[in-house]
Amino acid sequence: MTIGVDIDDTITNSHELIIKYAKEYFCTDDMVFINNIFHVAKIDNELFSFYDKYIVKMINEYTLKDNIKEVIERLSEKGHKVIIITARCYTPFDGVIEATKNYFKKHKINVDKIVFRAKSKVKACKENKVDLMIDDSIEIVKKLK
Ligand SMILES: [Mg+2]
Numbered sequence: 001m002t003i004g005v006d007i008d009d010t011i012t013n014s015h016e017l018i019i020k021y022a023k024e025y026f027c028t029d030d031m032v033f034i035n036n037i038f039h040v041a042k043i044d045n046e047l048f049s050f051y052d053k054y055i056v057k058m059i060n061e062y063t064l065k066d067n068i069k070e071v072i073e074r075l076s077e078k079g080h081k082v083i084i085i086t087a088r089c090y091t092p093f094d095g096v097i098e099a100t101k102n103y104f105k106k107h108k109i110n111v112d113k114i115v116f117r118a119k120s121k122v123k124a125c126k127e128n129k130v131d132l133m134i135d136d137s138i139e140i141v142k143k144l145k
Pocket of ligand 1: 006007008009010135136137
């Protein structure tokens with residue numbers, strides 16, 4: 001079976017760290033404003049500057065979800081092909097691809113392939129003949145049904 005796996009908030013704990021740095025950067029606790037950071041369509045120049053400045057730093061600092069490394073190892077051992085499918089780099093922030101690849105190396109997570117810039121995960125799953133997709137986003141899971 002070919003299994004697709006998302007990165008942010010599926011493999012890594014991303015959300016909390018992004019919120020922490022965004023609160024510091026914008027000097028605000030306004031969660032309505034902060035939450036815009038998670039909606040690509042709402043990323044204006046101000047939010048873009050934040051990501052541009054912090055994204056690589058945050059990628060390097062994300063912690064892994066409990067047992068995720070073991071789960072991926074076990075799936076590979078059982079003969080499944082594990083493909084990472086991520087929207088990372090859908091917006092042009094320097095160093096994201098390299099930082100992401102280094103992150104997988106640093107944590108010794110071996111996968112068969114990493115697909116970046118998956119603006120449409122449905123399309124990426126079809127192109128890579130993914131049988132099962134693991135993703136924290138309900139919207140994406142619904143679209144893949
Ligand atoms: Mg995610």
